[in-house]
Amino acid sequence: MREPNGASGRSSTWLAETRSSYDSDAAGYAEEVQGFLETHPHLRAHLDLFAELVRRDGGGQVADIGCGPGYVTAHLHDSGVEAFGIDLSAEMVAIARRDYPGLRFEEGTMTHLEAGDRSLAGVVAFWSTIHVPDEAMPGVVAQFHRVLRPGGHVLVGFKVGDWTRHSSTGYTGAPISLDTHLRQTRTVSDWLRGAGFLIESESILRPDDEVPGALVLARKPG
């Protein structure tokens, strides 16, 4: 897998730490999120709307970026779109391939996508940009914009807040070193606008929780 062009020492460090943390904790994470979409109908509804928009606009390939164990990719596939998964962690990709052998999963990083310009109909990033530091986010949303065809859709899910949490223990108790960045919806929408996207909707999930979730749906003009 290629690293981002011109990666600074710092960006290499957060990418390497995120990758090795998820490699160590892939099995624990996969177990934690088993059946997640069945118990989270609001998330399912957002994915279904996204799939409907992609189908309405003629279909095409959809990348689930930061796919983890692959259940979002599988749901998109079952919703009638040509979904494939990309993840930084080789262990996550191995679990996704094991659990969904009929689907395509690749190792890769959202900071430097292998997909060609204007080659995709949709991009989903479900709780994966949460590990990307602020300074790298404009570059990541520029990648999403580059790989989407005009009229393509992007759906970003993330944790809402104004702070960064550092985790040193994974779900299995394994030592990890993982930063999770909580953000306001406005911040994420502004990054997307800055890359050239039109914002279609912003949704806050469980706004009274200590850490709400949020989803921003946007479209590349064209």
Ligand SMILES: C[S@@+](CC[C@H](N)C(=O)[O-])C[C@H]1O[C@@H](n2cnc3c(N)ncnc32)[C@H](O)[C@@H]1O
């Ligand atoms: C919290 S998990 C979310 C997994 C899945 N999307 C879900 O909703 O359950 C974050 C995932 O993003 C992946 N990830 C983190 N940084 C990434 C990057 N730069 N490029 C691709 N994947 C990344 C991690 O390896 C991990 O599998």
